[in-house]
Amino acid sequence: MNEPQRIWTAAAVIIGDEILSGRTHDKNIAQIAAWLQVQGIRLAEVRVIADDMDAIATAVNALRIKHDYLFTTGGIGPTHDDITVDAVAAALGLEVVIHPEARAMLESYYETRGGLNEGRLRMARVPAGADLIPNHYSGAPGIKIDNLYMMAGVPHITAGMLDGLTGSLEGGAPLISEVIGCWVPESEVAVLLREVEKAHEGCQIGSYPFFREGRVGANFVVRSTDPDQVRSCIDTLCEGLGESGWDFTPGGI
Amino acid sequence: MNEPQRIWTAAAVIIGDEILSGRTHDKNIAQIAAWLQVQGIRLAEVRVIADDMDAIATAVNALRIKHDYLFTTGGIGPTHDDITVDAVAAALGLEVVIHPEARAMLESYYETRGGLNEGRLRMARVPAGADLIPNHYSGAPGIKIDNLYMMAGVPHITAGMLDGLTGSLEGGAPLISEVIGCWVPESEVAVLLREVEKAHEGCQIGSYPFFREGRVGANFVVRSTDPDQVRSCIDTLCEGLGESGWDFTPGGI
Numbered sequence: 001m002n003e004p005q006r007i008w009t010a011a012a013v014i015i016g017d018e019i020l021s022g023r024t025h026d027k028n029i030a031q032i033a034a035w036l037q038v039q040g041i042r043l044a045e046v047r048v049i050a051d052d053m054d055a056i057a058t059a060v061n062a063l064r065i066k067h068d069y070l071f072t073t074g075g076i077g078p079t080h081d082d083i084t085v086d087a088v089a090a091a092l093g094l095e096v097v098i099h100p101e102a103r104a105m106l107e108s109y110y111e112t113r114g115g116l117n118e119g120r121l122r123m124a125r126v127p128a129g130a131d132l133i134p135n136h137y138s139g140a141p142g143i144k145i146d147n148l149y150m151m152a153g154v155p156h157i158t159a160g161m162l163d164g165l166t167g168s169l170e171g172g173a174p175l176i177s178e179v180i181g182c183w184v185p186e187s188e189v190a191v192l193l194r195e196v197e198k199a200h201e202g203c204q205i206g207s208y209p210f211f212r213e214g215r216v217g218a219n220f221v222v223r224s225t226d227p228d229q230v231r232s233c234i235d236t237l238c239e240g241l242g243e244s245g246w247d248f249t250p251g252g253i
Numbered sequence: 254m255n256e257p258q259r260i261w262t263a264a265a266v267i268i269g270d271e272i273l274s275g276r277t278h279d280k281n282i283a284q285i286a287a288w289l290q291v292q293g294i295r296l297a298e299v300r301v302i303a304d305d306m307d308a309i310a311t312a313v314n315a316l317r318i319k320h321d322y323l324f325t326t327g328g329i330g331p332t333h334d335d336i337t338v339d340a341v342a343a344a345l346g347l348e349v350v351i352h353p354e355a356r357a358m359l360e361s362y363y364e365t366r367g368g369l370n371e372g373r374l375r376m377a378r379v380p381a382g383a384d385l386i387p388n389h390y391s392g393a394p395g396i397k398i399d400n401l402y403m404m405a406g407v408p409h410i411t412a413g414m415l416d417g418l419t420g421s422l423e424g425g426a427p428l429i430s431e432v433i434g435c436w437v438p439e440s441e442v443a444v445l446l447r448e449v450e451k452a453h454e455g456c457q458i459g460s461y462p463f464f465r466e467g468r469v470g471a472n473f474v475v476r477s478t479d480p481d482q483v484r485s486c487i488d489t490l491c492e493g494l495g496e497s498g499w500d501f502t503p504g505g506i
Contacts, residue, residue: 020286021430022285023474025278025280026283079439080443187331190332205334
């Protein structure tokens, strides 16, 4: 018997009018989710909210208590619409201060790029007591305070910050997943899926239908923290699909 | 002077473990956002949550009261992990019933596709009193109850459902936006952006930096419900960028 395992969870707050207007397609949810998986942490909830002080403070306070970790993306740049630091400080009841190390980083980065100006200096502002998250791409660091990680909105900068954090967050057993793809309408095998899931404790089977090349199919994703259970669940599922005459593709379609 | 305008808002709840695992990149936020803009409705908030009864019910009840409209995506298919109808019914304190018209639609759709089975019949289940949203792609309709619209998870099916709803939701003046792209580090023009925004009441300027072809730049998006204000704000911004010696590209880069 396995001991019950502690599950570590995280939430993310995606801050940006540009996502809510449909102008920009968010890429940070997927990359944070995938990165957290590897750290043994589950992304449990995401909120996408406007560049608005109250909306940010409300979301941050609702989620930082509920989860082990909270990530924000967006709103830590140099312009007037970058208000995340102020909103988070307000949410935590902290002052905003200039972080001396961040200021030094920015001074060095902008030394050959026109020097530090009012806008650039904004990127050294942090809630009092915060630490920095290195950013090898553009000089301006991310910000960590308590269990809250404030990342950039630009996806490749956030990618660099995540990279810098790899291995530094405590997590649990990573969720293992395996995929079987099948050219079957999922409604043909709904009963099979339900029964195979029931027979494998701690396994979840997700069914993700698609329509491609003029045909319908589905990918079946089996998830569990126990690799043996995942394997056994996949085997039973494949057997069932085979018995019903459906071809399946390990790894998904 | 313009009368103050009522602003209509919507929220969306994206239901899906597959988004939170990072396996699938969500496409519904952007398409719902863009569609709502045209209806004169602002997408104010999005939550991405797990396939979990409580999580769905909590998000639905928090958001349906706060906004004029609430959209959900995902979890209305034929398999065991499709629990949105049950969760929404629980949230609203309603029973789940078979909608006779939905049943007839499914019977007709599956007549030449192997007939109605247990899984497929699940897609005729609705919270008592709900109406249907037509789906020309795959037989199974979306569901409307009060101000709540339950859409598919598969983006092209949701696209078809949105299409069917076009013009049927009351909205206000659409938010107009215009974009100027510029090969400038946004931190060079932070003061200009802030001052131009201040001088144009009701206008918001969003600054969206990027890094492409080895150079940094930014798109500046001006938004307002008043087209004259947007025009005037864009003109002032272009003048300011020109005076500082920055080339700009109307329409964005």
